[in-house]
Amino acid sequence: MNAAPVISFEFFPPKTVEGMAKLRSARDQLAGFSPKFFSVTFGAGGSTRDRTLETVLDIQQAGYEGAPHLSCISSDKAEIRTLLAQYKQQGIRRLVALRGDIPSGEVSSGDFRYASELVAFIREETGDLFQIEVAAYPEFHPESSSPGADLKHFKQKVDAGANAAITQYFYNADAYFHFLDQCEKLGITIPIVPGIMPIYNFTQLARFSSVCGAEIPRWLRLRLQDYGDDLASLRAFGAEVVEDLCEQLLAGGAPGLHFYTLNQAGTISSILEQLGAGQE
Template structure:
């Protein structure tokens, strides 16, 4: 990666001026949602999309449950985003419990709905803690899925990356080798698992560059709205929680408003450090709530730029 003169000056500006002052708004952003289970959750999701749409994200993605358990709801949510907003919608698609024929049908249905972007993942086993077993007529890995999707339609494809190594990987080096396979198979970018210290991402970015990987690596940002939930998620993903973070959230269980303020501050500070290190693409795991992500984007210099499509008369 070539470091420009402006990027070399950026760390100095970050220390010499108020932390978020004067940012040019050149960061590119994207958001991730999960498909709603109830009508109330759908209203909350759509409120979040309406709130975040004016920030002009590059895309928003919608997750896919283990074993395809949210297949229909994912499709309906992605199709509605594609139909009613100007935001490019990306659909998660996994290999779990699906044949190549079934995946082709799902992918083609997305294409017909106007979806041009797939987040291709191997996927988690339906049973928590169980081992992934490929469908006898399906794809055995995300790299195979990417290759199969590229043969179906000219999708833009994103894949996952793991700054702290996938829990099932034999080593960090082998995990990076597999990331390269996914990108070489035709993926456009990798979006990382969430992490909580900027140096974690920088070390990973250096290792990826040393392996000869050129496509963009986008940091996945998870604002901590519920510390207990983050602890559970981090245990499953192998993500380290710094001691200082536990200290910051200690005593805030009964103070949700204060917890939100702390969460926004912590995530925004990490994003500012990433920005100072040359990062210009950020992917936010919203958990279907807009406030934290909107606040962080505002601090990064993003301002409203567009509106939802007018409803057809």
């Protein structure tokens, strides 16, 4: 691996006591890889707002850095101002600022249309108090009118005050490196960390990918489909694919890796061990 790549992990807020126990077990296992932070998602329209904060506080109380996601969708300035005050009081100093997904059948509402507006508002309210992570899309946002427009929107988030970016997941390293080249031409210098999605089953991955615009290359799609119900073989193959992707990214100069865990640790731990990230 490159010298000290930044490793981070994303969780979603569990709904049950059993779910929280599972998350804590995954967190403690992944903590052995010295992550910079654990982020926690924020449901559509803020639907998991309270559980997001509870989960982040649980992470912080265990001695790790937690980073709550903040979403524009259905959020007004008063609500975001209240959340920022809570986060400040609780010692949270890192945020992931996103536009968020519009719930099916709804029209976007609230005071913010774009993540750049949310980032600007956070800076207006709190100055440099928070480290702000934003999203980036090497294969372009599914709602983007063109690659150029997508890059323009990303630059607006950077200019508004983002400190770093985490990409949507992808399985084509060339897409990431080409995206970095385009960002460099626009004068974007913040770290852009590739988001990594482990492969647990094909149906789930295909569903996620159709929603977020991530491409599953044809060769990979057909191989995964060919495993059918043999999940053990599919996951073993998927781990090899993701491990190879991570190796390419780090060898090419990626500043780190951000794993979308789905609140699971086993596959990711195996990948990181194979990469030489070794637990402490």
